[in-house]
Amino acid sequence: MITVVVADDQELVRSGFALILDSQPDIQVVAEVGNGREAVEAVRRHAPEVVLLDIRMPEMDGIAAAEAICRDFSAKVIMLTTFDQDDYIYDALQAGASGFLLKDVRRDDLVHAVRVAAGGEALLAPAVTRRLIDDMVKRNARPGPPPPSLTVLTERERETLTLLGRGLSNAEIAAELVVSEHTVKTHVSNVLTKLGLRDRVQAVITAYESGLLLPGNRP
Structure with missing residues (x-):
């Protein structure tokens, strides 16, 4: 329940x-x-x-x-x-x-x-994600804590974070990476744990704030 x-x-x-x-x-x-x-x-x-x-x-x-x-x-x-x-x-x-x-x-x-x-x-529907990115662009001069370092991620985990940033579901990420959804769930879990992120929403924010994705890379 x-x-x-x-x-x-x-x-x-x-x-x-x-x-x-x-x-x-x-x-x-x-x-x-x-x-x-x-x-x-x-x-x-x-x-x-x-x-x-x-x-x-x-x-x-x-x-x-x-x-x-x-x-x-x-x-x-x-x-x-x-x-x-x-x-x-x-x-x-x-x-x-x-x-x-x-x-x-x-x-x-x-x-x-x-x-x-x-x-x-x-x-995060694509329209909401776009508005989020637009808002981040407007705020990019505002001081704040630096985004987590991505050096702790493996290459595949960085790829997973990039696809999360584009708003893809686990099934869509699996298709992009040609792996199983179970493997994707493991990669997503590793990304969140290593970067200290609460959920996929914060992963989207991190993907853009870290420069892994640029505002032009719209979902």
């Missing part, structure tokens, strides 16, 4: 999402909350596998809540957003979010996203 916390200050949004998710035989919504502080407390109390977080909430916004949850708990965070909130993409992913959903998401896509996140995959 995949346990979920839904956090949104709009009651109709969170109750609608909760209703859809609770109707699934393998998903249970354990809490519905209306702000970021309540979201962090709900995660502490219920230890869910997935958290749906609105970006803009009172008391503590979604970015701050995502950072606290990803730092202290193992829950996967999916940010709820609208097209006019693109500026938040980079900050949310840096905070540890596993991806994004638009608030007008279709029922089937919502359910799929929760299952994908619970399984440890990233929710």
Whole structure:
């Protein structure tokens, strides 16, 4: 059973999402909350596998809540957003979010996203990845911590990171490298472990920040 916390200050949004998710035989919504502080407390109390977080909430916004949850708990965070909130993409992913959903998401896509996140995959559609890269280009002069060194990676692991950066799935990476999906999973795990990355989303960011991929290499 995949346990979920839904956090949104709009009651109709969170109750609608909760209703859809609770109707699934393998998903249970354990809490519905209306702000970021309540979201962090709900995660502490219920230890869910997935958290749906609105970006803009009172008391503590979604970015701050995502950072606290990803730092202290193992829950996967999916940010709820609208097209006019693109500026938040980079900050949310840096905070540890596993991806994004638009608030007008279709029922089937919502359910799929929760299952994908619970399984440890990233929710980075090509359009979102492009906006992320564009945002990184705009911010490239902003001081920040240097990206992890790639010298610890083998040549095949660097190839895997490059393909992760392009947004490819395990099956697509396997086809590119002409190896099995099991082998790809091992390479991905090695990349994340060696570079100290939380998930595939951070691998995408690292691929670009390290210069392994350039902004022109769009998915």
